[in-house]
Amino acid sequence: MSDSPAAFELLAADLAAQGTDVAAVLAALQQQQIETPSWGYANSGTRFKAFAWPGAATTTAQKLDDAAMVHRMTGIAPSVAIHIPWDRPADGDYAAMCQYAGERGIRIGAVNPNVFQDAQYRLGSLGSPDSGAREAAIEHLVECCQIMRLVGSDALSLWFADGTNYAGQDSLRARKQRFEHGLAATYRHLPPGARMLIEYKFFEPAFYSTDIPDWGTAYAWCLKLGPQAQVLVDLGHHAQGVNIEQIVGFLLDEGRLGGFHFNNRKYADDDLIVGSSNPWELFLIYHELTSAELGADEPARSTARQVAYMLDQSHNIEGKLAPMIYSVLNCQEAYARALCVPHARLAQHQAEGDVLGAHAVLSDAFRRDVRPLLRVVRERLGVPTDPLAALRASGYEARIAAERGVHATAGGFQ
Numbered sequence: 404m405s406d407s408p409a410a411f412e413l414l415a416a417d418l419a420a421q422g423t424d425v426a427a428v429l430a431a432l433q434q435q436q437i438e439t440p441s442w443g444y445a446n447s448g449t450r451f452k453a454f455a456w457p458g459a460a461t462t463t464a465q466k467l468d469d470a471a472m473v474h475r476m477t478g479i480a481p482s483v484a485i486h487i488p489w490d491r492p493a494d495g496d497y498a499a500m501c502q503y504a505g506e507r508g509i510r511i512g513a514v515n516p517n518v519f520q521d522a523q524y525r526l527g528s529l530g531s532p533d534s535g536a537r538e539a540a541i542e543h544l545v546e547c548c549q550i551m552r553l554v555g556s557d558a559l560s561l562w563f564a565d566g567t568n569y570a571g572q573d574s575l576r577a578r579k580q581r582f583e584h585g586l587a588a589t590y591r592h593l594p595p596g597a598r599m600l601i602e603y604k605f606f607e608p609a610f611y612s613t614d615i616p617d618w619g620t621a622y623a624w625c626l627k628l629g630p631q632a633q634v635l636v637d638l639g640h641h642a643q644g645v646n647i648e649q650i651v652g653f654l655l656d657e658g659r660l661g662g663f664h665f666n667n668r669k670y671a672d673d674d675l676i677v678g679s680s681n682p683w684e685l686f687l688i689y690h691e692l693t694s695a696e697l698g699a700d701e702p703a704r705s706t707a708r709q710v711a712y713m714l715d716q717s718h719n720i721e722g723k724l725a726p727m728i729y730s731v732l733n734c735q736e737a738y739a740r741a742l743c744v745p746h747a748r749l750a751q752h753q754a755e756g757d758v759l760g761a762h763a764v765l766s767d768a769f770r771r772d773v774r775p776l777l778r779v780v781r782e783r784l785g786v787p788t789d790p791l792a793a794l795r796a797s798g799y800e801a802r803i804a805a806e807r808g809v810h811a812t813a814g815g816f817q
């Protein structure tokens with residue numbers, strides 16, 4: 404068996420021989436954390452049809468129950484990102500929400516405002532030519548800063564649907580200026596020590612221009628805003644072929660990488676299971692992160708250690724909990740492989756200009772079977788060694804399907 408104790412001994416000996424500190428690798432894996440999105444437990448999906456999944460969560464309490472189950476199965480998903488207003492409690496009792504999460508062994512993570520759902524945002528939110536829409540957006544963003552205080556969150560995670568569909572529809576520079584004003588107005592309300600994470604997306608739902616189209620725009624605004632503003636990289640928000648790991652490296656080196664929205668895509672913003680179609684890309688991203696995390700360079704080192712790792716996925720045909728667990732495990736495996744990269748050997752090949760030698764070091768690490776390591780990590784975390792099998796065996800999905808039934812509501816989009 405590749406994940407037997409004997410397999411672990413063999414792997415540990417091999418890693419030690421290449422100079423890797425196996426105890427440190429195990430410790431890092433035990434500390435890894437992946438945040439799951441509340442909206443991923445509800446019925447959500449494509450703009451064509453959100454298929455109703457039996458037992459899909461319809462309330463925040465149910466989303467927290469499901470997230471807690473994902474954490475019980477994996478041991479590394481202790482927080483949940485919330486989306487306001489989808490997760491706004493009817494009675495405004497955020498303390499009760501936190502308590503509910505805490506009783507289930509998890510906590511509330513990033514707060515995601517929603518300035519794209521209301522009719523008033525037809526022409527945008529912070530970038531809208533309508534001052535009423537801009538003011539409503541700022542008011543909502545400020546409310547989310549207040550919610551952060553109530554739930555003890557340290558991340559305001561911003562994504563905007565803003566942009567235009569037609570050339571000439573609006574002034575591109577005026578939109579830029581309105582955005583800068585709105586972001587600055589929000590930044591002032593961040594709780595002390597909290598971060599504003601700014602997401603970019605090059606198209607969709609706007610198709611001619613997007614107000615934050617790329618990481619460079621987000622980065623430039625972070626610099627203007629101040630040290631609490633950082634860039635959020637959503638893997639589905641780039642044009643085909645963009646080298647995301649290079650963006651990650653740049654932002655780490657500048658101390659402005661705030662977090663990730665992990666998912667995988669083949670064509671556009673597909674929001675599928677992270678690592679399902681391009682595990683090599685996920686590994687290379689983790690390699691940038693681990694080399695910063697394990698290196699001595701500042702601010703890259705401390706920035707890497709603070710990165711908010713979040714999933715932003717939408718599961719439409721494959722259930723809800725299993726794909727979420729699958730995603731968490733894919734991140735765990737990518738991180739484990741990246742931790743096994745022999746950095747000194749890689750640096751030597753690079754310094755010698757040994758192109759293929761250096762490449763082979765990385766691709767060999769990518770091909771490593773890290774299951775023996777993960778077995779030990781799961782044993783130490785006290786979680787099932789096969790989380791997906793344990794989910795199936797638990798009967799949890801059948802139980803929630805029976806208890807909750809099938810609801811046609813989309814993920815909070817009531």
Ligand code: PSV
Binds near residue numbers: 562602604637664
């Ligand atoms: C829409 O593209 C999106 O997937 C963004 O990535 C946001 O982060 C997410 O929805 C939640 O609002």
Ligand code: MN
Binds near residue numbers: 602637664715
């Ligand atoms: Mn996202």
